[in-house]
Each structure stands twice: as structure tokens, then as C-alpha cells.
Amino acid sequence: MDLTGLAIKQALKGNFEEAVKTNLEILQKEPQSVDSLNRLAQAYFHLGQIGKSLKAYRKVIQLDRFNPIAKRNLEKIKNSSHGLAGRWPKKRSFPTPLSSLNFVEEPGKTKLIALVCLGDVQALAELSVGQPLQFVTRGKVMICLYNEFKKYIGRLPDDLSRRLIWLMDRGNDYQAYVKSVGKNRVLVFLKEIKQAKINRNYPSFPSFQLKDKQITP
CATH class of the missing domain: 1.25.40.10 (Tetratricopeptide repeat domain)
Incomplete structure (x- = not known):
């Protein structure tokens, strides 16, 4: 190598x-x-x-x-509040523009999920905790995530993609942030930021396991 x-x-x-x-x-x-x-x-x-x-x-x-x-x-x-401090304690966690409060899970409205089909290692190595990612839909079955420089990072699992695309078509909106990065693994924090009235009976992230035919009502 x-x-x-x-x-x-x-x-x-x-x-x-x-x-x-x-x-x-x-x-x-x-x-x-x-x-x-x-x-x-x-x-x-x-x-x-x-x-x-x-x-x-x-x-x-x-x-x-x-x-x-x-x-x-x-x-x-x-x-950042530590921007000119010169040195931080030697630990893996570090301040980011995203408040830690935004990582608080809310039943039905937030979800931690590992991306699949990850992008190239250079793009992953440049990620930082709290970094926002952009949703890009591909048809009705795929949501890909990109950074702000339009570099592909990975995509959501197909079952979750189908459900969120269906909800977004009906007016919902979401944000995604990098939660952690490891070898061959990117964990993202998904957050519902807008729920359309028509979707009020359909949680974005049900606590129960959906069968394939239940993903979109």
C-alpha cells in the first residue's frame, strides 16, 4: 500500500x-x-x-x-469556542457547529442509521461529526447523501429510503448529520424538521419493524 x-x-x-x-x-x-x-x-x-x-x-x-x-x-x-485555544484535551470527541442537543433522540422523529454503499475513502476521511449532509433522491426507492461539495458519501437503506421519499412527496422535510465515522462505517443522525398535516398519523421512524408492504401505506 x-x-x-x-x-x-x-x-x-x-x-x-x-x-x-x-x-x-x-x-x-x-x-x-x-x-x-x-x-x-x-x-x-x-x-x-x-x-x-x-x-x-x-x-x-x-x-x-x-x-x-x-x-x-x-x-x-x-x-468554535475553542478555535484559538491552541490545544484541546486528547480525546476523540470534539466541538462541532451542530449543538449536542440536536443529537437527542425523539421517538418517531429522529433515527440513527448506518449508511450503505459508501463513497470513496477520501470523501469519508474528510467527514467530521456534526457535518450536515444533503439528501438527493433517486427515483422512488433511493436516497443518497452528499456533502456540501457534492461528494457522494453513501445512501440510506432501501426500506427507509422508500418511506421517507413517500413522506417527503407529501410534504415532510428532513435533515441529516454525521454522527460518527469509522472503518467502513458512517453513522448519520436523521431528524424530521417538518411534518405535513396529512402525515400526522404516519411517524417518520416507527418504533416497530415494518414489513415491506407497510413501508408506504
Whole structure:
């Protein structure tokens, strides 16, 4: 496996200290590698080393002033209450623009679900907890999720997709946020933000297991 593939794999596994070492090794050979700098900045961010994360992202901007990943994450760090702290405690959890209150489950209105048919490892490695994802429907049976840069992340299971598409066609609306990212696994938090009156007797996320013919009444 080449060093780039190794760095991405380490990030997906949550081995951020090793990811830092690997990306630094790449940068010794390719000091202007924007992708490696972005991965390095993200690894520092997860380790709580915010000063180093900011420095790496700023170097990306020097090389590519319109780089969307660096611009987005610089803004996120600056807007967080810890943005200029320089270092966070060494733990996996970290502040995000999404309030932790939004992860409180409400029966019938929220659901944690693992995506299927995941996108490429680079797109997954760039995800962060609390990041919003965009719903894109494909016909009547598929909901795909994309990040704000139109990179495919994964899709919802078919049975859930069919139900939500049916409810959205009748006026419901939803939001999706990244809850956690691991090796070959992306867990998202789905939240009903609007329920049409016509759907008031149809919970978005029933607590009971639906049979296939019950997915859409």
C-alpha cells in the first residue's frame, strides 16, 4: 500500500497519531501536496492540536487559495469556542457547529442509521461529526447523501429510503448529520424538521419493524 492509501486508512480507523506521521512523511517528499496537508490538519484537529491544525490549513490556502476543504475547516475552527485555544484535551470527541442537543433522540422523529454503499475513502476521511449532509433522491426507492461539495458519501437503506421519499412527496422535510465515522462505517443522525398535516398519523421512524408492504401505506 502506498503512503497516501495508508494515511487515509489510518484516519478512517481513528489512528490519528499514526496518520500525522504518515502525512508528514509524504510532505517530506512532496511539500506542496495539498491533499496531504488537509489530511494532516484534520489529524491534528482530532488530536486536539488546534494550533498545528490551523497552521496546516493556512498553508493549504497559501498553495490553493480557494481550496474548499481548508476554507470550510478554518471557518469551523474559528467559529468554535475553542478555535484559538491552541490545544484541546486528547480525546476523540470534539466541538462541532451542530449543538449536542440536536443529537437527542425523539421517538418517531429522529433515527440513527448506518449508511450503505459508501463513497470513496477520501470523501469519508474528510467527514467530521456534526457535518450536515444533503439528501438527493433517486427515483422512488433511493436516497443518497452528499456533502456540501457534492461528494457522494453513501445512501440510506432501501426500506427507509422508500418511506421517507413517500413522506417527503407529501410534504415532510428532513435533515441529516454525521454522527460518527469509522472503518467502513458512517453513522448519520436523521431528524424530521417538518411534518405535513396529512402525515400526522404516519411517524417518520416507527418504533416497530415494518414489513415491506407497510413501508408506504
